[in-house]
Amino acid sequence: MTIAGAVATGPDLLRLVAVPVFALVAYRDIETRRVSSTVWIPLALLGAVLLCWDARLAWAAGGNAWTFEFLIPTAISLGLVVPIAYLFWWVGGFGGADAKALLVLAVLFPTFPEYALGSRTLPLAGATDIGTFSFTILTNAVLVGVALPVALAVRNAAAGRVAPVMFVGWPISWARIPETHGRLLSTPTGLSRGGLDLDALRMYLRWRGLSLADVRNVPARYRNPDTLPAEPNPPTDGAVTADAPRSDGGEIESAAADETPAAESEPESQPADYDDPWGADAFLADIDGSAYGTTPETLREGLEVLAEEETVWISPGTPFLVPVFAGLVIALVYGDLLLGTLF
Numbered sequence: 001m002t003i004a005g006a007v008a009t010g011p012d013l014l015r016l017v018a019v020p021v022f023a024l025v026a027y028r029d030i031e032t033r034r035v036s037s038t039v040w041i042p043l044a045l046l047g048a049v050l051l052c053w054d055a056r057l058a059w060a061a062g063g064n065a066w067t068f069e070f071l072i073p074t075a076i077s078l079g080l081v082v083p084i085a086y087l088f089w090w091v092g093g094f095g096g097a098d099a100k101a102l103l104v105l106a107v108l109f110p111t112f113p114e115y116a117l118g119s120r121t122l123p124l125a126g127a128t129d130i131g132t133f134s135f136t137i138l139t140n141a142v143l144v145g146v147a148l149p150v151a152l153a154v155r156n157a158a159a160g161r162v163a164p165v166m167f168v169g170w171p172i173s174w175a176r177i178p179e180t181h182g183r184l185l186s187t188p189t190g191l192s193r194g195g196l197d198l199d200a201l202r203m204y205l206r207w208r209g210l211s212l213a214d215v216r217n218v219p220a221r222y223r224n225p226d227t228l229p230a231e232p233n234p235p236t237d238g239a240v241t242a243d244a245p246r247s248d249g250g251e252i253e254s255a256a257a258d259e260t261p262a263a264e265s266e267p268e269s270q271p272a273d274y275d276d277p278w279g280a281d282a283f284l285a286d287i288d289g290s291a292y293g294t295t296p297e298t299l300r301e302g303l304e305v306l307a308e309e310e311t312v313w314i315s316p317g318t319p320f321l322v323p324v325f326a327g328l329v330i331a332l333v334y335g336d337l338l339l340g341t342l343f
Contacts, residue, residue, distance in 0.1 A: 009057065011050040012113035018043060019332070022101070022325045029319035033181045033199070034239055035097040040104050047108035054111065070111055073131035077110035081134045098320040102138060105328070109133040113332070125335030136336040140327030141320070143337050148318055165191050169315035174306055177314070178202065178212055179240055185313040186305045196302025198314070199238025200291035204283050204299060207235040212306060219307035225279040235287050278303050 007013070021043060025035050051074070058070035082103055089099035112127035128136060149167040156166040169185045177184075177198060184195035205212060208222075209229055215222050276282055280296035280303075291299075305312060330337055 008115045011053045018108055022328055026321045026325040029321045040100045043104045074110040076132040077106045077134045081106040101324050105137055106134045123335035128336050137327045137331045139338045140330045141323040144323040144326045169313050171311045171313050182314045182316040184302050185315055187301050188304050196298050197292040200294040202238040203235035203291050207232045207283055209233050215307055223277050225274055225276045228279040228282055
């Protein structure tokens with residue numbers, strides 16, 4: 001609803017606060033893959049207050065303003081978008097921050113806002129038949145999310161990088177792995193979309209007190225589970241920004257100081273047959289919680305690749321908060337991309 005002669009209603013103007021906040025969390029999600037839950041609380045409270053304010057304005061206007069412009073879109077926003085966000089989080093389709101963002105948007109943008117700019121009114125395409133703005137943001141975000149793999153494939157093809165995973169990743173130097181979020185696509189047998197999570201890799205290295213360069217310098221040593229530290233470091237949550245743990249040499253306690261450990265003498269092409277290569281089982285058994293669903297076999301395969309390869313394929317796993325932010329901006333300026341495309 002708009003007020004004659006006004007740019008927008010008070011609630012709609014205050015809703016624009018969400019734009020810079022979502023821009024910030026999208027940027028932070030790209031850089032750190034970490035978004036504090038506290039960022040959503042003020043937006044949710046603001047949304048609840050504005051919802052009550054809108055209800056008062058719609059009730060005062062009466063007629064269609066109360067039923068078709070407020071009550072029905074709000075019911076759909078809270079009764080459809082909220083369950084969708086929860087369901088996709090529950091099945092693993094969304095991360096926790098993604099689901100919370102959609103929950104906040106369902107409360108903050110249940111109805112279509114209107115902004116008068118001179119002779120034009122935003123969104124340019126106007127309201128949809130159901131009039132639920134949060135649903136429009138969600139469909140826009142999904143369309144943007146679908147377009148990203150296509151853009152990635154075009155980028156890889158232009159660079160001559162043609163591979164089965166060209167829609168989801170690209171090759172980088174092993175030296176960038178410690179500062180990169182995503183998932184390793186390279187495995188000892190080729191390329192796979194189910195490779196090692198790089199946050200889990202950082203957890204493992206910090207737990208052992210090693211750097212990836214340490215592992216590459218003497219991989220035969222660190223395949224030997226006897227080199228596991230007696231007092232492991234806290235693994236952290238795998239974030240790039242976490243403090244570096246204390247260094248641990250990974251010495252084999254049973255080996256004499258003047259003897260060369262057996263692991264060092266193994267040829268690189270013929271790794272020793274240990275019960276727990278790299279100490280992967282010991283790591284996952286020791287940490288408190290799950291390393292992002294990593295299995296011992298996935299961890300071992302990832303370490304084998306990173307110990308030898310100069311360039312590996314990774315999937316950046318673009319956070320869904322980026323398409324959500326793009327979907328919000330598109331919805332505010334244009335409206336519903338899906339309906340605009342189809343009709």
